[in-house]
Amino acid sequence: MIQAKQELATVTIGAGPAVLGQRRSARRRHIFLELNFVLPMAIILLLVIAAIFAPQLAPWDPLSQSLEARMAPPVFAGGTSAHLLGTDRLGRDILSRVIWGARISLVISLAVILITSTVGTVLAIVAGYVGGWLDGLIMRITDIFFAVPGILLAILMAVILGPSVKTLIIALSIVSWAPYTRQIRGEVLQVRESGFVAQAKIIGCSPVRIMATHIFPNIVNTLLVLATLFIGIVILAEAGLSFLGAGVPPPTPAWGSMVTDGRDYVQTAWWISFFPGLAIGLVVLAFNFLGDWLRDKLDPRLRQI
Amino acid sequence: MGRYIIIRVFQTFVSLIGLSLLIFTLVRMSGDPTTLMQNSAMTPQDIQNIRESLGLTKPYPVQYLIYMGDLLHGDLGRSLVQRRTVSSMLSVALPNTLALAGWGFIVAITLSLFLGVVAATHRDSWLDNGVKFLAILGQALPSFWVGIVFIFLFAVKWPVLPVSGPGGPAHFVMPVATLALFILPGVLRLVRSSMLDVLDSEYVKLARIKGVPERVVIWKHAFRNALITPLTAAGAIFGTLIVGTVVLEVVFAWPGLGFVDITALQGRDFPVVQDITLLVGVVVLLINLMVDISYAYIDPRIRY
Numbered sequence: 001m002i003q004a005k006q007e008l009a010t011v012t013i014g015a016g017p018a019v020l021g022q023r024r025s026a027r028r029r030h031i032f033l034e035l036n037f038v039l040p041m042a043i044i045l046l047l048v049i050a051a052i053f054a055p056q057l058a059p060w061d062p063l064s065q066s067l068e069a070r071m072a073p074p075v076f077a078g079g080t081s082a083h084l085l086g087t088d089r090l091g092r093d094i095l096s097r098v099i100w101g102a103r104i105s106l107v108i109s110l111a112v113i114l115i116t117s118t119v120g121t122v123l124a125i126v127a128g129y130v131g132g133w134l135d136g137l138i139m140r141i142t143d144i145f146f147a148v149p150g151i152l153l154a155i156l157m158a159v160i161l162g163p164s165v166k167t168l169i170i171a172l173s174i175v176s177w178a179p180y181t182r183q184i185r186g187e188v189l190q191v192r193e194s195g196f197v198a199q200a201k202i203i204g205c206s207p208v209r210i211m212a213t214h215i216f217p218n219i220v221n222t223l224l225v226l227a228t229l230f231i232g233i234v235i236l237a238e239a240g241l242s243f244l245g246a247g248v249p250p251p252t253p254a255w256g257s258m259v260t261d262g263r264d265y266v267q268t269a270w271w272i273s274f275f276p277g278l279a280i281g282l283v284v285l286a287f288n289f290l291g292d293w294l295r296d297k298l299d300p301r302l303r304q305i
Numbered sequence: 306m307g308r309y310i311i312i313r314v315f316q317t318f319v320s321l322i323g324l325s326l327l328i329f330t331l332v333r334m335s336g337d338p339t340t341l342m343q344n345s346a347m348t349p350q351d352i353q354n355i356r357e358s359l360g361l362t363k364p365y366p367v368q369y370l371i372y373m374g375d376l377l378h379g380d381l382g383r384s385l386v387q388r389r390t391v392s393s394m395l396s397v398a399l400p401n402t403l404a405l406a407g408w409g410f411i412v413a414i415t416l417s418l419f420l421g422v423v424a425a426t427h428r429d430s431w432l433d434n435g436v437k438f439l440a441i442l443g444q445a446l447p448s449f450w451v452g453i454v455f456i457f458l459f460a461v462k463w464p465v466l467p468v469s470g471p472g473g474p475a476h477f478v479m480p481v482a483t484l485a486l487f488i489l490p491g492v493l494r495l496v497r498s499s500m501l502d503v504l505d506s507e508y509v510k511l512a513r514i515k516g517v518p519e520r521v522v523i524w525k526h527a528f529r530n531a532l533i534t535p536l537t538a539a540g541a542i543f544g545t546l547i548v549g550t551v552v553l554e555v556v557f558a559w560p561g562l563g564f565v566d567i568t569a570l571q572g573r574d575f576p577v578v579q580d581i582t583l584l585v586g587v588v589v590l591l592i593n594l595m596v597d598i599s600y601a602y603i604d605p606r607i608r609y
Contacts, residue, residue, distance in 0.1 A: 140316070144323040147593065148586040149544045151551060152566070152578075153331075159570050159578045160332055236447055240552055243449045244567050259450055263556070266457045274457075277450030285445035 036293045043286035050102035058096035059084075062253045066091030071269040086271040088261050094271060097253035098279050104254045105283065108169055109234040115173040117227045120180025121219070125211045127181065128188025139185070142178045150175030151240060158246035168247050172237060180226055184219050191218045221298040229291035232284040239280045255280045309601050317594040324586045325376070329369050332579055381580045386572040391580045394565055401471060402561030406550045408477055409484030410542075417489050421496025422531075425504060426523055436497070440490040448487040448549055452556035455479045469558040480557045487549040492535055492542060499534035503527045537600055540593035547585050 050057060066087070073079040074086040074094075085094040127138040154171035161167040191197065192215070200210050241247035242256025250257055255276040262272025356362050363371070375382065381391040424436040459479060460468040467476050503509060504527050512526045513519075535542075551563030558564070562581055569577035 140319055140323060143316075144320050144327060144586075147320065147324060147540070147544075147589040148327075148582060149548045149551075149589070151548045152582040152585055155566060155570055156328070156331060156575070156578045156582045157334075159573050159575045160334060162573075232445065236445075239447050240449065243447070244552065244555060244570070246567075246570055256447075256449075259447070259453065263453060266453060267461050270457050270461075273450065273453050277447055277453070280450065281446040284447075285441065288441065288445055 036289050040286035040289040040293070043282055044290065047102050047106060047283055047286075050099045051106040052103075054100045054103045058093075058099045060093035060096040062092065062097045062100040063251055064092065071265065071272075073269070074271050074275075077271070085275050086269070088258075088272045089265060089269070094258075094275050097258055098255070098275055100253040101255040101258060101276060101279065102283075104165075104248055104252060105235055105238060105280075108165065108172070108238050108248075109231050111169050112172040112176065112234045112238075113227050113231055115169070116177040116230070117180055117223060119173070120177040121184055121216075121223055123177075124181045124184035125188055125215055125219070128185040129192055129207065129211050129215055135185075138181065142181050145175065145178035146182070148175070150237060151244075154237070154241055155244065155246045158241070163246055163249045165248055165252075168238065168241060171241070171246075172234060176230065176234060176237070179230070180223070183226060184222055187219045187222050188215055191215050225291060225295045225298055228287060228294050232287035232291065235280065235287065236284050310598055313594060313597050317590055320590050321587060324590065325373060325583065326369070328579055328583050328586075329372055332575060333365065333368075376583075382576040384569070384574050384577050386569070386574040391577050394577060395562070395580065395584070398560060398562045398565045401559060402550055402554070402563065404471075405477070405480055405484065405554065405559055405561060406546050408481045409488065409550065410546055412481055413485040413488040413492060416485060417492040417496055418532075418535075420489075421493050422500055422523065422528060424493075424497045425500035425531075428501065436493065440493045443486045444490040448483055449552050449556050451486060452479065452483040452553055455483055456556075469556075471559055480553050480559060483556075484546075484549050484553055487553075488542065488545055491538075491545060495535045495538055496531065500527060500531040503531045506530075533600070533603065537596055539596045540589050543592050544585075544589050 060083075069083065069087050069091040071089055072083050072087040072091075075081050075084050077086070079086050083093050083095070085098065087093055088097075123138050123142075127135040150172075153175050154168075157171040157174070158167055161170070197210060197214055200214050205214070238247060239254070239256035239259070242254040243260050245257075245260070247256055248254035250261075258276035259273045259280075262269065262274070262276075265272055361368065379392065381395070383390050384394060387394065420436045420439070424433040427433050456468055456479065459466045466478050470476060504523075509522060509527050512522045517526070547562075550561065551566060553559070554561045554563035555567050562585075566578055566581050569575075569581075
């Protein structure tokens with residue numbers, strides 16, 4: 001008994017430094033948080049500028065080939081300043097292709113995010129608010145889309161429709177709307193029970209009006225966080241599909257297919273694969289950090305994702 | 306309990322039907338699969354004959370029933386490019402994929418359990434931050450690129466490992482390491498956060514107050530319960546594992562399902578791609594079913 005009391009005492013005393021440590025780390029995390037916003041935003045800004053002003057920024061035409069300048073190394077590995085990041089096996093300038101690749105990457109991922117978040121949210125609100133058999137049906141369909149690995153389904157679609165930017169957007173949209181529906185439906189179920197929804201019903205608001213003006217504004221934060229977190233995932237999936245040959249067909253400069261271009265030349269020209277891959281990694285990193293930051297600010301309940 | 310299992314099995318059955326319907330609809334989306342089989346030597350009559358022999362002149366519901374009937378008899382159809390049945394192609398490729406995915410799974414799970422527990426028990430230390438950093442990198446860097454960088458480093462610059470292809474144990478090192486890095490972040494996050502939750506619970510505090518040694522508290526009391534959350538995600542983890550394997554088989558020229566899938570993509574050999582997609586989807590659904598049932602045994606609160 002006495003022993004237990006003593007141990008209880010040590011436990012309480014022991015809590016002192018731990019609490020201090022937490023406070024200290026909270027302060028550190030605060031500074032870190034701001035960096036978590038500034039650094040990713042800088043990279044994303046760079047991406048957007050590269051995407052918009054690709055024709056002005058790229059020193060070369062991304063498609064122009066040159067026999068003399070084939071597989072020229074980057075400037076810091078013995079190359080010339082004409083091709084800062086070197087050239088590929090057809091003599092195309094890597095830097096220019098990476099800049100143009102930003103445009104492809106951004107356009108496709110934004111289109112997919114727009115489509116999937118709209119479809120996913122509408123289905124979630126309908127399923128969560130209307131409920132009943134409709135809810136059951138929508139959630140079963142969601143389960144199926146969770147079960148098939150997206151990349152495989154997207155490859156199947158590329159086989160059927162032939163690889164193109166349009167196919168890629170359709171395929172990525174078909175495989176990535178389900179997480180929105182599952183996550184947001186949970187939120188809708190909570191909002192549905194609130195007093196203001198009941199009151200709106202009493203004064204005779206139509207279901208559509210309740211869903212659009214009373215439910216939707218309450219799930220907007222979750223939607224925003226999910227969409228930001230998913231940009232990184234979509235960019236990675238797009239790059240993966242382009243790498244596998246199920247994405248943007250050549251010669252369009254997409255980062256994923258640029259990595260493929262260099263795969264067989266790892267021994268002689270590592271830079272062909274290296275820089276586009278690095279671009280993918282940096283951009284995805286930036287969107288993941290931004291999504292985490294946004295989640296902490298807007299919707300800490302989403303922590304688990 | 307019995308009622309729960311029956312409902313879950315029924316739901317899985319409905320999902321399986323839905324999955325087959327989805328894939329069937331997607332394949333018919335192109336309108337007519339024979340457009341993918343045509344070549345310039347064929348007359349319109351030839352094409353019409355192909356259509357009839359494949360049953361494409363029949364109405365869609367009948368076509369779907371024929372497709373399902375064949376599937377249930379184990380007939381996965383024939384490849385359009387190779388003169389073989391799809392099942393013979395898959396039975397050659399499957400062991401290769403299972404070997405790669407199996408080792409990747411073992412390495413990734415062992416690492417993420419260990420690192421997840423270490424990170425949770427040393428919260429906010431440099432160890433925790435290091436583990437988080439690894440997870441963030443693994444999540445952001447494209448796995449196919451990491452694989453190529455590994456090849457450059459360990460097969461070209463310092464040639465200690467074989468470049469690609471299957472073979473002895475050395476051939477496994479790079480693909481398995483890349484695959485493990487790909488699966489690691491998701492599982493690691495789950496283990497870490499679930500471990501943090503458990504460490505915060507009353508019975509762990511009680512165990513500490515009782516004077517149970519910290520090592521026993523962590524590995525016996527907390528760890529076992531922290532395992533439940535990652536277990537429930539087994540279906541999703543398997544899905545990630547397959548996606549990673551498909552991509553990395555292409556990078557490392559590994560003759561498994563992914564390699565077959567991409568070769569079929571290049572030849573627009575849709576029966577092969579269709580069956581691989583269906584196969585993986587079915588396995589994920591069955592894993593989810595098994596997880597839910599075993600979870601209901603572990604946790605009696607789960608009921609319908």
